[in-house]
Amino acid sequence: MPKLLFSKIRFYEIKDIMPNMKRPRRIDIVLNRKRRKNDIQCLKVQKMHAETYPSNLSRQTDHKLHLTLESLLKDKKHLAAFCSFLKSEFSEENIEFWLACEAFRSTVSPDDLRQKAEEIYQEFIQPTACREVNVDHHVREKIKKSLEKPSRSCFDEAQKHIYLLMERDSCPRFLHSDAYLSLKRKSRSLWYI
Incomplete structure (x- = not known):
């Protein structure tokens, strides 16, 4: 009008x-x-x-509605569901690489450090690896050079890149998937029992 x-x-x-x-x-x-x-x-x-009168309850429910990748990786049930979701999408190498890097960081012995670093490189980083992750060529070269004298932080850049990839791509799809929604329904029903 x-x-x-x-x-x-x-x-x-x-x-x-x-x-x-x-x-x-x-x-x-x-x-x-x-x-x-x-x-x-x-x-x-x-x-x-x-x-x-700010409500703590509303913050808690708001936090539960917006599950982050960080909190998802800390909870065993959510992590197992996320792993099975990634397997169904044929991208489980991302979470396996991230978990392998976390285990690598906790390594104490220098001999074990070298051996684990070599295993992670051959399994996930090497261009012909069976479960190759998607990282830049420059990151691959840095990791390859750091294998001569590996430190606990030699995979940090690649791990961060994979974490961001999962956070932006896989995690939002998982939160809308049937696997997560059924897990959420089960946790609600168990709470009342």
Whole structure:
């Protein structure tokens, strides 16, 4: 309608349109103003209440609704479901590489460090590896050079890259998958038992 009012139409065309429109009665206009005023007042009261009395419950439920990859990797049930989801999508090498890097970081002995680093490189990083992960050529070369004298941080850059890949791509798909939704339903039903 606003386009019609500002366009170049003649008065008689507007006059023809007007009978088809239902005109509000005066009482409807007054009641609508009162309703809007009450709605605005209610919103103000709710906002003031939320600011003065922050609810821990709402934060907890909000946090549960937005499960992050970090919290997913810490919980054993979620991790198992995530691993099976990645297997169904044929990308389980990402989570296996990430878990192997976490185990590698906890290695204490320098001899074990060298052996585990070599195993991780051959299994996940080497270009002809059976479960090759998707990392840049530069990262591969850095890791290959660091294998001469491996440290606990030699896979950090590749691990971070894979983590971000899972966080952006796999995790959101998992959170909308049937595997996660059924796990969520089971955890709710177990809570009530």
